[in-house]
Amino acid sequence: MTSPALLNAVKIVLVGTSHPGNIxxxxxxxxxxxxxxxCLVAPRAQFPHPEADLRSSGATDLxxxxxxxxxxxxxxxxxxxxxxxxxRSRNLPWPLINPNQLAGRLHEELRHQQHRVALVFGREDRxxxxxxxxxxxxxxxxxxxxxxxxxxxxxxVQVLSYELxxxxxxxxxxxxxxxxxxWDVPFADGKALELFFEHLEQTLIEIDFHxxxxxxxxxxxxxxxxxxxxxxxxxxxxxxxxxxxxxxxARTPHGNN
Amino acid sequence: MTSPALLNAVKIVLVGTSHPGNIxxxxxxxxxxxxxxxCLVAPRAQFPHPEADLRSSGATDLxxxxxxxxxxxxxxxxxxxxxxxxxRSRNLPWPLINPNQLAGRLHEELRHQQHRVALVFGREDRxxxxxxxxxxxxxxxxxxxxxxxxxxxxxxVQVLSYELxxxxxxxxxxxxxxxxxxWDVPFADGKALELFFEHLEQTLIEIDFHxxxxxxxxxxxxxxxxxxxxxxxxxxxxxxxxxxxxxxxARTPHGNN
Numbered sequence: 008m009t010s011p012a013l014l015n016a017v018k019i020v021l022v023g024t025s026h027p028g029n030i031x032x033x034x035x036x037x038x039x040x041x042x043x044x045x046c047l048v049a050p051r052a053q054f055p056h057p058e059a060d061l062r063s064s065g066a067t068d069l070x071x072x073x074x075x076x077x078x079x080x081x082x083x084x085x086x087x088x089x090x091x092x093x094x095r096s097r098n099l100p101w102p103l104i105n106p107n108q109l110a111g112r113l114h115e116e117l118r119h120q121q122h123r124v125a126l127v128f129g130r131e132d133r134x135x136x137x138x139x140x141x142x143x144x145x146x147x148x149x150x151x152x153x154x155x156x157x158x159x160x161x162x163x164v165q166v167l168s169y170e171l172x173x174x175x176x177x178x179x180x181x182x183x184x185x186x187x188x189x190w191d192v193p194f195a196d197g198k199a200l201e202l203f204f205e206h207l208e209q210t211l212i213e214i215d216f217h218x219x220x221x222x223x224x225x226x227x228x229x230x231x232x233x234x235x236x237x238x239x240x241x242x243x244x245x246x247x248x249x250x251x252x253x254x255x256x257a258r259t260p261h262g263n264n
Numbered sequence: 265m266t267s268p269a270l271l272n273a274v275k276i277v278l279v280g281t282s283h284p285g286n287i288x289x290x291x292x293x294x295x296x297x298x299x300x301x302x303c304l305v306a307p308r309a310q311f312p313h314p315e316a317d318l319r320s321s322g323a324t325d326l327x328x329x330x331x332x333x334x335x336x337x338x339x340x341x342x343x344x345x346x347x348x349x350x351x352r353s354r355n356l357p358w359p360l361i362n363p364n365q366l367a368g369r370l371h372e373e374l375r376h377q378q379h380r381v382a383l384v385f386g387r388e389d390r391x392x393x394x395x396x397x398x399x400x401x402x403x404x405x406x407x408x409x410x411x412x413x414x415x416x417x418x419x420x421v422q423v424l425s426y427e428l429x430x431x432x433x434x435x436x437x438x439x440x441x442x443x444x445x446x447w448d449v450p451f452a453d454g455k456a457l458e459l460f461f462e463h464l465e466q467t468l469i470e471i472d473f474h475x476x477x478x479x480x481x482x483x484x485x486x487x488x489x490x491x492x493x494x495x496x497x498x499x500x501x502x503x504x505x506x507x508x509x510x511x512x513x514a515r516t517p518h519g520n521n
Contacts, residue, residue, distance in 0.1 A: 011409075036419055041409040066412065107430065150429055152268075152298040155323065158422075162293055165419040166426050172407055173364065214513040216506050228502060236493035245485060249473055256471035256514035 011041050013117040013175045016124065019164060020046040020082050022139060023130040027052040031062030031070065032161030033128075038066035040168035041176070045073040046082045051130075062161075079127065079139050080201060086125040087194045088116045088237075091135050091143035092163060094156065101146045101231055106167050109147045110174035117175065121193070126167055131160055141230045142197070144237055192239040203243050204230060210250045214257050268298050270374040270432040273381065276421055277303045277339050279396060280387040284309040288319030288327065289418030290385075295323035297425035298433070302330040303339045308387075319418075336384065336396050343382040345373045348392050348400035349420060351413065360405040363424050367431035369402060374432065383424055388417055449496040456500050461487060467507045471514050 019037055024030055030052060034045060047054060054075070060067050076082040083089050090109055093101070104112070113124050127143060129135035140146060149158060149166055158166075195203070208226055211217035217225050238246065276294055281287055287309060291302060304311060311332070317324055333339040340346050347366055361369070370381050384400060386392035397403060406415060406423055415423075452460070465483055468474035474482055495503070 032416065032419075035416060038412045039408045039415050039419070064414070064416070105430070106426075149426065150433060151296045155295045157321070158296050159289065159292060159321070159418070161416070162289075162296070162419065162422045165415075165422050169363075169406065169423050169426075173362070176407060211506065214506075214509045216509040225502070228499065232493050232495060232499050232503075236489050238489060242485065242489050245482070246489075249468065249471075252471045252473040253510050253513075256510070 011172075011176050013114070014041045014172065015043055016117055016122065017042050017113070017171065018044045018046050018082070018086065018123065018125040019168070020048060020079070020125050020127045021050070021160070022048045022079055022127060022135060023051055024160065025051045025131050026160075027054060027056035027059040028062045029131065029160040030054060030056075030073075031059035031064075031066075032159070033164045034059070034063040034066040034069040034073075036161050036165040036168055038063075038069055040165075040172040042168055042171070043069060043072075045069050046125075047073055047075045048079050048082050049077055050075065079142055080197065083125045083127070083142065083197045085123055086197055087122045088113065088124045088145070089127060089143045089197065090125070090145040090147050091127040091140045092129065092167075093140055093146040093148055094134060101140065102235065103146050103148045106147060106149055106170040109145060109167065110170035112145060113171060114174035126164075126171075128160060128163060137227070141227055141234075142201075144234045192241045195238050195240050195243040199240065199243050200234070200238070203233075203238075203247055206247055206250045210253050210257075213254055268429075268433050270371070271298045271429065272300055273374055273379065274299050274370070274428060275301045275303055275339070275343065275380065275382040276425070277305060277336065277382050277384045278307070278417070279305045279336055279384060279392060280308055281417065282308045282388050283417075284311060284313035284316040285319045286388065286417040287311060287313075287330075288316035288321075288323075289416070290421045291316070291320040291323040291326040291330075293418050293422040293425055295320075295326055297422075297429040299425055299428070300326060300329075302326050303382075304330055304332045305336050305339050306334055307332065336399055340382045340384070340399065342380055344379040345370065345381045345402070346384060346400045347382070347402040347404050348384040348397045349386065349424070350397055350403040350405055351391055360403050363404060363406055363427040366402060366404040366424065367427035370428060371431040383421075383428075385417060385420060449498045452495050452497050452500040456497060457491070457495070460490075460495075460500050460504055463504055463507045467510050470511055 019033065019042060021030065021033060024047065037045060055070060059070055063070055093103060116122050116124055127135065147167065149163060151158065207229060208217060212219065276290065276299060278287065278290060281304065287304065294302060312327065316327055320327055350360060373379050373381055384392065404424065406420060408415065461483065464486060465474060469476065
């Protein structure tokens with residue numbers, strides 16, 4: 008099934024945007040492509056702002072309905088699949104997909120009722136932090152000239168929204184649908200995942216595997232691993248059951264040593 | 265053959281542009297995607313202009329080298345294939361292709377030495393005239409929301425340039441390598457994975473989470489989860505370190521119960 012209505016379940020999340028004009032440009036790009044949900048996380052720009060209205064070129068309805076959050080976690084807490092935009096170089100390499108592949112993944116996700124997706128864009132000057140990227144299942148990189156690689160924020164939103172519209176409304180020539188089609192259990196949402204990672208970290212501290220004062224990228228690596236697998240709700244329950252039992256065992260000797 | 269060098273044979277032609285900022289935005293979008301040749305036909309904007317420089321965000325070299333023509337015919341006189349951007353409604357229907365299809369056609373053309381192509385964009389308020397479109401071999405339409413269909417000029421250039429870069433430089437990731445080409449650690453081999461699953465099962469038995477006489481699909485579900493993530497060798501070492509430490513903690517009380 009392809010339908011413009013699928014695009015209503017897509018959130019565009021802008022983190023720490025500095026320029027009100029860019030927020031307006033993003034709203035215009037979104038509305039051109041049929042997207043409607045704009046979220047701002049801790050905007051550095053004044054908002055609302057006349058420059059945003061001007062650059063939106065009539066997409067003021069999106070600006071008026073924009074939601075504002077303090078933390079990225081809150082903006083994506085109801086989303087089942089979250090993609091963050093990323094440049095190439097990161098300390099800890101993470102799978103990077105291109106916008107066309109992303110659109111295929113998101114379209115697949117959107118075909119399930121009650122699934123919601125978010126596309127997260129970083130600051131004009133330095134993108135998303137590693138911590139923010141580690142909240143995302145997918146990292147997308149827009150191919151660009153390596154010597155001049157900083158896209159305008161609205162331009163980046165335009166490219167990803169365009170690919171998403173192509174995937175959801177048709178006309179894409181890309182047959183690739185890399186992810187499974189008929190999953191039987193709903194995927195874990197952002198909140199369930201965060202509670203799992205908190206529980207995991209706490210347990211690793213209790214068994215003396217993890218020292219928060221000397222983290223050695225441990226939690227980053229574990230996040231990367233589990234987010235790549237995209238656990239469903241039952242799997243998260245199972246993993247948390249293991250953690251609870253591990254804590255219990257660590258607190259109570261079994262006498263089999 | 266795919267190569268960034270092919271993009272040097274692509275001209276972006278702007279007809280009758282009104283706003284100098286848009287010319288700058290176009291230059292930025294072009295340079296981001298590795299394009300370099302900008303032509304202006306009868307610009308209505310003042311040019312050069314500080315607003316163009318500002319919006320180009322450093323792509324001033326493209327602005328300085330921009331060629332200016334009075335007539336579209338002259339701007340495209342050395343081009344072997346010309347594509348014009350078009351809205352849907354025209355008196356005389358003309359075959360419309362989408363940006364992805366266009367990129368394929370242009371890439372095919374560019375693979376021939378001495379072939380040069382042009383992408384022609386119209387005025388902010390009313391696009392290209394029918395006479396101008398009739399100078400073009402191909403008409404391309406960017407899919408958009410029919411109720412809000414006027415893209416910003418730089419955004420339109422961004423989408424077509426992006427598709428062209430995708431076609432000429434190739435994908436950032438190989439579909440056969442779903443986790444990206446720049447992974448820094450080899451994937452775990454079958455033996456390492458089996459040793460991990462044995463270790464996992466043994467540990468789950470020791471913490472009383474798993475009863476082999478009543479397995480409830482536990483190991484099958486865990487296999488499905490971890491194999492989906494496709495762990496690399498370092499990740500498997502990390503997971504096994506956690507298991508070893510869990511066993512140790514379960515055998516030795518921490519006294520914090």
